Amino acid sequence: MSERRGSPSTDTDRPEDVAHRPGVLPTVRDVLRMPVMVQGRPEVLTAVESLDRPVRWVHVSDSMGAPDLLDGGELLLSTGAGWADDPDTLAAFVGRLASVPIAGLVLELGARFVTAPPTLVAACRFRGIPLIVLHRVVKFVAVTEAVHGRIIHEQTEALRVRDRLHDLFIGLSLRGSTPDYIVSQLAKVLRAPVVLEDLSHRVVAVETLDAGDEVLVGWESTSRSPQADWLVVPVEARGLRWGYLIALPGEPHTAGREQVMQQAAVALAIGRLADGDADEWTRRGQEQLLGDLLGARFASSAAVTARFEAAGLPIAGRGLIGVAVASATTDLPARLRAFASELGGPAIVAASSAGVTIAAISLPASTLLTDAVVDRAARGLAAGVPEAVVALGAVAQDVAGLLGSIQEAGELLRSTTSERGSGVRVLRVQRRPLLRLVTAFADDPRLQAHSERMLRPLIEYDLDHGGDLLEVLRAYVSFPGNRTKAASAGHLSRSVFYQRIALIEDLLDVDLDDGETVSALHAALLARRG
Structure with a gap:
């Protein structure tokens, strides 16, 4: 990788460097605004664009040898009493000041010069040196005291x-x-x-x-x-x-x-x-990013799109898919990244609670995610692991769709966590049309109201009695028509499971042999999301 220009990694950090840092020192413009300078009626003749140069110190001299006494960054105050009359010598003097370089030149008009010499003005303009003339006499000692006092104060404050x-x-x-x-x-x-x-x-x-x-x-x-x-x-x-x-x-x-x-x-x-x-x-950055997406902590789709792309997950013109995986392996994030690579794209991965890891995968738009392709990649993900469940949401084209896809994958995984098995199982939301429908309308208040209305008696019963009726109902709707398998998924004996079902029917005043009722309850459970 090419080295960044201007990297300070090899610079020596000296305490005296503080004096040269912008924001610590007053600028030429700041000095001109000080009351002691305002009294002199200052007029800027050249290099107005350079008035924001920092002033490291103030030096007073009428000598042509002043440049030899300067270190750079000084504001030079002078009456010009010792300056030469020869234009070439005066221009060379300005050139030497520019090579130091000084922050600016202040000339007090009066005894030596009534107006600034044209040669001086032209040379300062050419060299880019701010030239300021004072139309009234000021005490240079007062100027130096004011400026130096401010410099020392600001350096002290900077250190604090x-x-x-x-x-x-x-x-x-x-x-x-x-x-x-x-x-x-x-x-x-x-x-x-x-x-x-x-x-x-x-x-x-x-x-x-x-x-x-x-x-x-x-x-x-x-x-x-x-x-x-x-x-x-x-x-x-x-x-x-x-x-x-x-x-x-x-x-x-x-x-x-x-x-x-x-x-x-x-x-x-x-x-x-x-x-x-x-x-x-x-890992932390990706968890934060996916957490912000799932929590809708972003100002706009454009903003979160930029954030994902900046983190290395291309969005525009891509196929985006949410994945949720449950497995006991400790290196699941790394396996998920390899899984995404096998499918053909990068991934952003984050571990969540209860041994579940989620990911957002970005694939070329032309990628065909056939069952054979997904199954082969999933087998690689679960290699050497006793059990793994891989749930995939629908393919989306933008971050809003990606959010839905991740939610679908998570809900798909939650709906099967009660099932026991071995090896790797792949769950695809395309095979769960009701889940896709509910996820698409997950934020609709009417769907939420439906869920609350249908399930409220069970929710209140579970809260009052520490019950498990919601989980029993979830197992039941996952295996409609097969109560034996539903009882096994709910980790209950058949007799206890049947008792729970009878209680649910009494509390809800419904018949769980009615297909439409079961579908409505299933939708309510999916909308509740756990």
């Missing part, structure tokens, strides 16, 4: 802020804060969007603040091209680099944006060393 931020980020790392939380805190400190990406330019964590996730559109290609207005800091330790912190354009920070970024990068590196697992960041 840096100490507070050091405590913040080191505290986060020692408490084991997740990468997404550290990134979120960094973005709030900088008041700018921040992205943590891996070495493949896939987004691991992001905080976009008010900018929205649309800033991630086309992220990989944009990230691979040097961005002049981005601040990029590597996250590394012990000679191993894991990724990059990227801050998008924002306001200057008192402690220096780069310094803040480096402190956050150290916190992330400490956390990364503590995690040990090479896939930990990826």
Whole structure:
């Protein structure tokens, strides 16, 4: 991978560097607004566009040898008393000031010059040096006191802020804060969007603040091209680099944006060393992403689409499918990624509760997911595992459809968790038309009202008596017409199961031999989602 330009990873961090950081030092414009300078009626003659240069110090000199005494970044105050009259010598003097370079030149009009020499003005304009003339006399000592006082105050404040931020980020790392939380805190400190990406330019964590996730559109290609207005800091330790912190354009920070970024990068590196697992960041990032999708924690479809694509899951023009897998194996996420690769695309995987792992898989639009293809990939997923259940939702074309597909897969898996078996079982929602119908209308309040109305007596009975009538009914509707198999799925003896069914019929005042009633109850159970 090509090295990012402007990476500060090999820079030496010296305490005195604070004085050179934008946001810590006053600018030429700031100095001109100070009361002591306003009294001199300052007029900017050249390089107005450069008035935001930071002023590192103020130097007072009327000597032509002043450039030899400067280190760069100074605002030079002069009456011009010792300057030469020769235009070429004066132009050469300005050239030497530019080579230092100085922040700006202030000339007090009066005893030596009534107006700024044309040669001086032309040379400063050519060299891009802000030239300011003072139409009234001011005490240069008062100017230096005011500017130096502000510089020292702001440097002291910058050091205090840096100490507070050091405590913040080191505290986060020692408490084991997740990468997404550290990134979120960094973005709030900088008041700018921040992205943590891996070495493949896939987004691991992001905080976009008010900018929205649309800033991630086309992220990989944009990230691979040097961005002049981005601040990029590597996250590394012990000679191993894991990724990059990227801050998008924002306001200057008192402690220096780069310094803040480096402190956050150290916190992330400490956390990364503590995690040990090479896939930990990826796992956490993908769990957060799928959790946000399932919890509808996104502003728009465009925003969540950009987020998925930035994380390495292409959406546009692809076939998207949700998968849920139940198995006792500890390496299920890795197996699921291999399963997706066997089908022909990448996946974003996250483990959920009760030994269930979910995934979003992106496939080329032309992929044909025949039963033979899925079964072969599922056998590879379950190789060496006593039992595994793989549930697949419908193929979708956008993130809204992907959300439904994941929900379908999860519901399909839940509806069979009571069944026992061995080997690998593949469940496809195409074979469950009622489930697909209910999932499509899952958020419709009328469907929710139907579920509550039909199941309320059972819900209240289970709550009052610690009962299992809902689970018994779920087993019954899963095997209509076969009460023996339903009783086995419910882990009950036939006699106890029949007693539960009779109680359900009494509480609901229904006949469970009626097909339409069973279908309505089945839909109500599916809408309840557990």
